[in-house]
Amino acid sequence: MSVVRVYVPRDAAALAVGADDVASALRDALERRGAAVEIVRNGSRGLFWLEPLVEVETVRGRAAYGPVEVDDVESLIDGGLLEGGTHRLSRGLTEEIPYLARQERLTFARMGVIDPVSLDDYAAHDGWVGLRRALTMEPAALVDEVLQSGLRGRGGAAFPTGIKWKTVLATTAPQKYVACNADEGDSGTFSDRMTMEGDPFMLIEGMTIAGLAVGATKGYVYIRSEYPHAIATMNEAIARANAAGFLGDDLLGSGKAFHLETRKGAGSYVCGEETAMLESLEGKRGIVRAKPPLPAIEGLFGQPTVINNVISFASVPIIVAKGAAFYRDFGMGRSKGTLPFQLAGNIRQGGLVEKAFGITLRELLYDFGGGSASGRPIKAVQVGGPLGAYVPESQWDLPLDYEAYAAVGAVVGHGGLVVHDDTADMAQLARYAMEFCAIESCGKCTPCRIGSTRGVETIDRIVSPTTTHPREQQVHLLRDLCETMLYGSLCAMGGMTPYPVMSALNHYPHDFGIEPSLAPDVERDDASTQHKQPA
């Protein structure tokens, strides 16, 4: 009798809804029945509304069941789970679930398919192809491959990755570094976390290729402390890669070296800004540095440093394996390739949707997300994290493309979408944006440190005006304040907090007590499109 493989995810989000309990209940029940099974703890497919999603390998492919609770285990087995039998929780073959079938999974191709820390699984699913090719290439050719792919920083700033690498390659220094920004603090985002927990060798491979491309032999992954599972999985994967020669002094016998270690953040949002992250990696308070010098020239410990987001590095192996043209053929305009969009907040089918740039918010919200979780109309979607604009329905048919979003004063950012239904009070959400900025400001520049607190007070007075503080005057003051923060802040923390605030004020004036007829000219007052984007 052959051994049947049963998959139960180990992703933190699956664990958060009982995946460990389901896995042990399955193991116990199947052992009692004497079934020959192997339970694999895979990453998540990213179909989070179905988690815990149990899969069984059958001759037709992997059959999916979800969301599975401990109490469902006996009836699942009775219903022929091991043969892919039908059950109330049957979802058919995983690959045929429309939510997954309609995606363009390049970076997330292995996600949920493999055992995250199995080197055999990784190699069997196109792992290390990029690294092997990179080891045969000249650094300049490698940098050019990434440049030609059109890959732009996936952390949110969308700066061309190849340009950064080229800058570092051109420097001469005793030690260069590769630093991965895994301080994924934006609410509504989890693609970095999924990558580290579900396909960590992909990140290791991407960072190693970056090291080869720029001549860096040392890398750090800066992971936020709120992600204990990601830290543990990355550490295990790094240890295994070292033992197998994919990291270390002699990469696959090439004589080239690359060493990698993780560093744990400590609950500071602003450390997701690249220069604050460098300070933190150096063991200091995470205070933003003024630029220049660029980190590519004077970065970690004063040395040239490539800093990229998890998804930027994770996109590199497939680019090098399949060539720049393959990747560049996805997307539109100057937004090339794919982005893992993350559906979050008040959404019926929350999860990860990797699609080429150009898809619209409406498609993501309804074709994938299935509308709001509450069943009420969707009122606003915050795109791109806590520093992203609230996007109203009138803009839901715009293509998700860096330039198209910038043109309306919004940002694509790291691809997080937080959905709010019609019970949301946009004035309170605007106030929260200012409050969050006040809590998380590093304190180095005045517009951010003080402006955020004044912003909270001003919004309170707009909502509850007095004769000495009439609403019209306070709205004027808030606009002035936002302009000061936008143009006067040192980094995106203060510089982009006006995005959610102004978009809420401009698109939902009623929530601030402003009559629509008195609403300001939206086009004029939207956050500037020329402003720098977040790191």
Added chain:
Amino acid sequence: MLEASQQQTLGVLLARHRSTPGGLLPLLHAVQEALGYVSADAVEDIARAFNLSRAEVHGVITYYHFFRSAPPGRCVVQVCRAESCKAVGGDALLAHAEAVLGCRSHHTRDDGAVTLEPVFCLGLCAMSPAILVDDRPHARMTPEKFDRLAARLEIAA
């Protein structure tokens, strides 16, 4: 004053991390993991080992939300306050947790049984609202589920 065993632990950890490049954060994480918090009494030794002023070490400890200067409760409950969780009742959940635990946010209950803290995003946003209890994540949280959890952990007031 640190107890003798704490002092010894600190000494071992300082020896391990003092020459690590950028080693202060890894050291502070190690101290907090071993002792539960970073005592003000440890600052002087840390400063000496890293060739920093006490003010600099104090500055780092207090800059980061994660580091504690006082012992936490036996159980630490963190409730997400970020936008995704707010969109599905995160604020009400935090208020509910305060009532059930008999403990205000940012505080440790007088009996030392529980610490309640806000947290800004656990990366579980596709299944909000989310909380973290002693590093164990719980998502799609409801007041009823929270009550059952609190009862099981024996942390309800």
